[in-house]
Amino acid sequence: MTPNKDLKTYSLRETPYFKIYGRTDRTQDPLPLFFNGSGIEVNVTGSELWIDIDVDYEMHEPWVYTTLNGSFMSRQMLTTGSYSLCLFRSMSPEAVKNICLFRELQAMSEDNVCRLLIKGFRSDGDFLPVTDRPFKLEFIGDSITSGEGTYGAKEDTDWLPMYMSTSRNYARMVSDALNAEYRIISQGGWGVLCGWDNDPRHNIPSHYEKICSFAKGKMNEKLGAGKPYDFESWKPDAVIVNLGTNDASAFNQPEWTDPVTGQVFFQRREADGTYNQEDLGRFKQAVRNFLHMLRKNNPGSHILWCYGMLGYDLTFAITDAMNSYQKETGDSNLAFLQLPNTTDETVGSHAHPGKKSHARAAKVIIEYLQSVLYRPL
């Protein structure tokens, strides 16, 4: 190969125009992409474009996917190191190309070394402004929103980065259909009150007000993961919560014992199989509290609680909590929306919703949000 001598290297700070997706600490350079759906978009002329990245992990490697002019182009594993990815080559130099690179892997609470940093670009073209999209959406969820199961064969049962995605994720489908910029805050196995295994530390609300405190350890601290998130900086038109699935799961699991304190946490069922009302009450309280937190931080956003892609078990509990919250606050700018359950025909790997299930759920959310976002003021 004859190298392209016209390539010019830009650190991110030097790059004239770009757009960052996802919560991050924008004072960082290189810039960390913490969440799935986090990414970067540029408009650029020239024949060739490379992105300079820095990647590490102990166990769980990041994956990314790219789009060219809005169309899916590549998806690949990122192994460890500091290197460049070619985003296109040999293209007609004068045309403006729209390029996005998105992280596929969720924020990683179980690998303190896992990182994906954007260092900059190399190109023989010019960078041009990136158009803002008319809407902003925030998605908060668990493994469903982490896209777990959207890749991989139905038989695959490992818990693996490569089965997670943004590229086949309902959050991305909804945002593309509405031409919205989106941010995802999600963690597989976590709930509103506790995780799938009754672990009460695995609740999303306790991390919601930090940039990405799912990512722990010294490195992530330096990358700004634990800093408070600036809700003023990005005001979503709608906050879409898709939680409750793991809280339902907890009722089917044995008690969880804190490895440090020995304290036990347990969402119990009665002898007749029904939920223990006290424990269910704890869950409802957690939903109510989370709604207050969401509203405090997003005073103007429509709050949409979605539920059902892996079962409808907590429908009554969630709506009861939402009704209580409404009565307490008079807040009417929120809604509850069931999503079609995942079936044999739509399931993906690891018994999680596959791309067909995501597409079906996305359609329901898109239709709903169109009625909210497009309505005259």
Added chain:
Amino acid sequence: MTPNKDLKTYSLRETPYFKIYGRTDRTQDPLPLFFNGSGIEVNVTGSELWIDIDVDYEMHEPWVYTTLNGSFMSRQMLTTGSYSLCLFRSMSPEAVKNICLFRELQAMSEDNVCRLLIKGFRSDGDFLPVTDRPFKLEFIGDSITSGEGTYGAKEDTDWLPMYMSTSRNYARMVSDALNAEYRIISQGGWGVLCGWDNDPRHNIPSHYEKICSFAKGKMNEKLGAGKPYDFESWKPDAVIVNLGTNDASAFNQPEWTDPVTGQVFFQRREADGTYNQEDLGRFKQAVRNFLHMLRKNNPGSHILWCYGMLGYDLTFAITDAMNSYQKETGDSNLAFLQLPNTTDETVGSHAHPGKKSHARAAKVIIEYLQSVLYRPL
């Protein structure tokens, strides 16, 4: 035409085997078909089969559709008179044919003369037993469940019998998919508390315990329409309620004044557009009361409240009422299920759900009921 001399006439009483669909007074002969989805099924040999019917109406004529071996064959308007319809001709005589005739028109509260009576059959074959289906489903609803909009062009805006159906109705689709026998109790424009126009007489619960008291007048009285319905005679595995759409509508309509008493009924909105809490409370109370009534009459049935094919406005009110009912009773054999809203792509005539919307809703209900009906005891 050379008449078939081998045809033998059977009154319904003389017909050896047949199966009646829909609530009716089985002591009647001829037998009235009151509701859409009401009908008759026979298994018969022979080359030819006719059904003898009696039809009348002042304004709103009944329509019927027929199936042969489970497949849609005909759909037609029934004009007034006592006459015969040929259900098949010239068929191989030895084969057993399964034939159904179903009423397409809803029970008619606005035409006291409207009737469709089955008098009997004429055939050159033998009648054979009709197999019972493994499940029984009861559907309770409004114009959606009356199938309004499932026929007719998108531009058609009259309120007409011919736009209503069972043949393209989600209730029929669900029942066919689950191989269930079904009964429909529905009335276009009606609600749980009041009708779309605030008319409080137009509530379904006040008619639920009669065979078909929607059908009024002397003729219908003689036909048994006003008799108490015998809930012991037919125990549904699931009762599917699809109500609330007209109750939501009432909040957008002017007050209704009783033409006789002058009393006024009105579901009010506040100045800021939100629902008046007192009026909303009335609706919730009506839902709660109806749940009690449903449970009293159907102690073993799963109760599924569906909602959303024409908007999600009362989701919180319905779920709040269902939560209250659950807390009062401890009854956990019920669920709330949102159905996909009707879109430009799925709408039918008269701004009602078209057949695509019914098919999409049916899919969600089918998938849900499979998880309930097929689960091990």
Added chain:
Amino acid sequence: MTPNKDLKTYSLRETPYFKIYGRTDRTQDPLPLFFNGSGIEVNVTGSELWIDIDVDYEMHEPWVYTTLNGSFMSRQMLTTGSYSLCLFRSMSPEAVKNICLFRELQAMSEDNVCRLLIKGFRSDGDFLPVTDRPFKLEFIGDSITSGEGTYGAKEDTDWLPMYMSTSRNYARMVSDALNAEYRIISQGGWGVLCGWDNDPRHNIPSHYEKICSFAKGKMNEKLGAGKPYDFESWKPDAVIVNLGTNDASAFNQPEWTDPVTGQVFFQRREADGTYNQEDLGRFKQAVRNFLHMLRKNNPGSHILWCYGMLGYDLTFAITDAMNSYQKETGDSNLAFLQLPNTTDETVGSHAHPGKKSHARAAKVIIEYLQSVLYRPL
């Protein structure tokens, strides 16, 4: 029922505006509808419309379907007699309604008494002009084009009128999609050279130049069925031939002996299973001759030979004949188009293409004809 006293009766001759579909003898009053797809269209105001018809048959009864404002409304068997069908009732009188009634049953060569005559209308509204459609299409075929199998269950194996249709027929779907007026000339079991059973009388070309000489006997003679067809009166933009399926069948059947002359006809296979070249040559000659006949009578029409909905066996023979015809004539205004074969998933009753197969074939023809009909001159 209170009769509508405002209904006025119109013989067809008195009806101010209407449009006839299908080949017929327009000097007749009442007017015969010979073919499936034959029918009548009116635009009318008023609250109510009836059509007066006259029906008879010995064995094979006609079926019809109706549309209201372009949307399927009814489908029913017509039993013998002279009577009226109500096409709509109780509609908003001022609106103009577009109403069509189409014959579902093919021209009937096996029942000399079979007839469907339009006598006139009864209405309380005014008749308005019917808009001409921008294109004209002629479809020539066998049982596929007669719509056999488009109704009925997969298990149904009788040869029956009720399984035939225009309403679920590819010819109708194509015409609707292109907004074309269409005429069908078809006969189940017939071919270009001979019928499915080697009967050489059952070839479509020998009837093509008569109005409808498939319909035989004195009655049909009086109705004009045997008169020469006036090709000047209606010039199709495209002639779509869908023949060859029964000619292929003949190679799999035993020889046919003429009951009168004792002459034998037989399309033979060789010992190795291939077609006898001489007999295949006869078929090719018949295709060539038919192309000459089509061109002579339709000098300006695009000729499209479609094939494949029930197997591709004669693809080479048909294209060889078409190539020969082209070389003889230099005629380049014709094309050959394969249609997707019928599969287990798309099959209908009597092992014939079902509505899904018709829809899939229609899509291919629509896309092709768009490229021909919409191209600039």
Added chain:
Amino acid sequence: MTPNKDLKTYSLRETPYFKIYGRTDRTQDPLPLFFNGSGIEVNVTGSELWIDIDVDYEMHEPWVYTTLNGSFMSRQMLTTGSYSLCLFRSMSPEAVKNICLFRELQAMSEDNVCRLLIKGFRSDGDFLPVTDRPFKLEFIGDSITSGEGTYGAKEDTDWLPMYMSTSRNYARMVSDALNAEYRIISQGGWGVLCGWDNDPRHNIPSHYEKICSFAKGKMNEKLGAGKPYDFESWKPDAVIVNLGTNDASAFNQPEWTDPVTGQVFFQRREADGTYNQEDLGRFKQAVRNFLHMLRKNNPGSHILWCYGMLGYDLTFAITDAMNSYQKETGDSNLAFLQLPNTTDETVGSHAHPGKKSHARAAKVIIEYLQSVLYRPL
């Protein structure tokens, strides 16, 4: 990252079990993958698998995609160098994983340096035998079969490797559906007689009997590209030809002048727009010759000539040539099959068939081949 110390390196020769897809020179180590659809399959245990490759190009870089247990996992550009790709990490070691890597880029006639070599694997698991698939299919084509247009936005008009694929290619879809091993021989812009621009060197038949003489230059010579292909080594059940589209194009292009000899090649149209018969005859002769070549080399294979994904213009010419070939040879083990044309709805980038068009074509071929491959002997 802590490196996996259990990884063991295998040259291809040392790898106990693997399966090669696509024509190549199997004496080579490293092994070249010349064609799109060329690739390698392994079954392996262990937690981690890497593939060692060697890549170069002057202009047109190769892309690959991988599957894990039959499911699409990654797709990426390969930049120049000798390096390793991680195919999976952190998986349950005991499970057997099925892994495939396939080249997306067509054989590259316009870049003599372009190469993709498989050097071997690195794994901590064991290699297990790869099951043979029950059928073998060979696909011969042009840019359609190179998958051009299956990636990229509708607006993209560059001629670029990244728009080509096997992963969204009808050849792959057909093979997967039939559980067949497949080989592709294709070159964008080429035809049976000449290329889209009248260049007579760009005909596929002249390269058919070499392994991959599309790939030129010294390096490719060393890699065995120009060696005769051993037809005995791999006997396809069916040879699917999808050619003619560029031959049709040539009739719309100006004449081509040989840059060396100055000789001119031109497929002419007459003044009235029809094809010049002499030039059309040349094309037919080329088809006939190619059929003889295909049959000579594949005596037992079903030959299926597909056509139509980008227009039906040469249908008569191709079928005429096939008919002539049949008459000359008596060979009846071949067929002609039209594929649905590409529409606005199914088009991809660079005005080529998109993935929807490939899926639709694949369905027709699958259904056809099922009738051929599954039929009893």
